[in-house]
Amino acid sequence: TYGLPDWFANARREHTAVRHDVALFDQSSFAKYLVRGVHACAFLNRLCTADVDISVGRVVYCQWLNEDGGIEADVTITRLHQGIYWVVSAAACVTRDLHWMSRQRGGLNVQIDDITERYAVLGVMGPNARRRLQPLTRASLADADFPFGTSRQIELAGVLLRATRITYVGELGWELYIPWDLAEQVYQALNEQPMSHAGYHAMDSLRMEKAYRHWGHDISDEDTPLEAGLSFTVDWQKEFIGKAALLAQRERLRSGQLNKRLALFQLSNSDTLLTHDEPLWLLPENGAPRRVGHVRSSAYSFQFNCSLAFAYVEDTVAADRGQLLQQQFELEVADRRVGAEISLRSLYDPGNQRIRR
Numbered sequence: 001t002y003g004l005p006d007w008f009a010n011a012r013r014e015h016t017a018v019r020h021d022v023a024l025f026d027q028s029s030f031a032k033y034l035v036r037g038v039h040a041c042a043f044l045n046r047l048c049t050a051d052v053d054i055s056v057g058r059v060v061y062c063q064w065l066n067e068d069g070g071i072e073a074d075v076t077i078t079r080l081h082q083g084i085y086w087v088v089s090a091a092a093c094v095t096r097d098l099h100w101m102s103r104q105r106g107g108l109n110v111q112i113d114d115i116t117e118r119y120a121v122l123g124v125m126g127p128n129a130r131r132r133l134q135p136l137t138r139a140s141l142a143d144a145d146f147p148f149g150t151s152r153q154i155e156l157a158g159v160l161l162r163a164t165r166i167t168y169v170g171e172l173g174w175e176l177y178i179p180w181d182l183a184e185q186v187y188q189a190l191n192e193q194p195m196s197h198a199g200y201h202a203m204d205s206l207r208m209e210k211a212y213r214h215w216g217h218d219i220s221d222e223d224t225p226l227e228a229g230l231s232f233t234v235d236w237q238k239e240f241i242g243k244a245a246l247l248a249q250r251e252r253l254r255s256g257q258l259n260k261r262l263a264l265f266q267l268s269n270s271d272t273l274l275t276h277d278e279p280l281w282l283l284p285e286n287g288a289p290r291r292v293g294h295v296r297s298s299a300y301s302f303q304f305n306c307s308l309a310f311a312y313v314e315d316t317v318a319a320d321r322g323q324l325l326q327q328q329f330e331l332e333v334a335d336r337r338v339g340a341e342i343s344l345r346s347l348y349d350p351g352n353q354r355i356r357r
Contacts, residue, residue, distance in 0.1 A: 002273070002334070007201055008300070014202035015302040018169055022126030023198035024190055027175060029091040032116045035101070036084040039108035044077060044085055046241060047104060049225060049234045052077050052085065059149045059166055062233045063225055064100065065242030069249060070221040071228065073097055074213065076166060078151045086151070086162075090215045104241065119162075120183035122190065125173030125198075127354065132193040133174065139163075141174075148356045157189030167355050169203055170210035170348055201299075208299040208308045209348035211264050217276070217297035218262060218310045226253055227312065228262045229344060253319075261318040262296075265329060266347065267307045268339035274298035274331070280311045281337060283328040290315070295331065303348055309340070 017023040035044060044052045050062035056079050064073040073093060078086040089097050094116060101112050124133055130141045139154035140146060151164035162177040178186050211229075213219045219228045224242075226249050234246065252258045265280070280293040292315040301308045309331060317324050321344065330337040349355075 011201040012302045014198035017196035018126045022128040023196040025123035027121040027123045031089040031094045033087040034113040037110040040083045043108050043110045051235045069224040069242045069245035071219045074215040119177045122176045129173045157186050169206035204299040211346040227260045256319040260314045264343045265309045265340040270306045272338050274307045279332040281330045
């Protein structure tokens with residue numbers, strides 16, 4: 001349907017539970033790889049925009065680029081031991097990621113294993129996540145002992161599993177990586193706590209409010225971190241595939257010649273729903289409206305009661321961040337243009353206070 005889908009009310013309830021209490025997600029479909037060997041760190045550092053020579057138990061978010069600076073993968077990397085890394089990627093990217101790593105391995109001593117089907121993943125997300133999980137484990141989940149961006153093995157509900165404090169929904173939470181044969185035991189224990197269940201429609205709404213990108217929609221091998229607003233993941237002091245192209249693009253950005261930038265748009269009309277590919281129009285102060293892009297992904301925000309959309313502004317106004325934010329935009333939906341307010345940062349908790357408490 002182009003109107004309200006039959007799951008809309010359910011997604012709203014799930015969204016509300018995540019924002020105000022706690023909810024349980026099944027994230028088992030996310031791709032997972034084990035990369036190990038004496039050259040594992042050097043190998044991943046060649047692929048990753050961020051430095052992965054980190055302490056054991058730390059998690060970093062970064063991208064893998066091609067020689068043109070385009071984003072081949074959007075991943076989180078956890079260092080398990082000196083020569084062992086845990087990589088999490090998008091659900092649909094297993095074959096693609098494995099092929100990319102195989103191509104780039106060369107003569108390095110690295111073993112790459114797809115462990116996606118070895119582990120179930122339960123995400124416990126919401127402001128009360130710690131309160132619900134702590135009774136199930138003797139490991140301290142306090143912020144001082146288990147800060148954001150860390151991962152470790154803990155025993156929870158009698159099962160040894162990997163708990164990673166990270167989020168794709170913008171709230172306090174942990175992703176629990178559980179051996180498949182023990183997943184039901186952990187699931188039953190979690191359900192003994194007051195906890196809602198939530199699905200991917202709610203997750204999509206939540207991640208859009210936080211301006212979290214999704215590979216294959218908002219970012220792809222034709223989009224660079226600078227265009228996508230992900231330059232914070234780039235360590236310019238190290239070498240990685242695509243760095244030369246990214247450096248050249250950074251110079252164009254500094255000279256006001258980068259005419260493509262990803263932005264988040266909030267519709268002024270609360271009743272308008274989006275799918276994707278809707279045309280994006282710029283309304284300049286002088287001159288006729290012109291089309292400057294199209295919607296890459298969208299979701300209804302239950303926090304702000306309106307549709308949100310990611311779209312690249314491909315126009316000269318994108319070169320200057322301040323100038324871009326002063327422009328007026330509309331999205332064309334079913335032959336009707338609706339006002340859309342632009343933002344280059346998260347609409348919900350832009351200071352990331354809620355995920356770090």
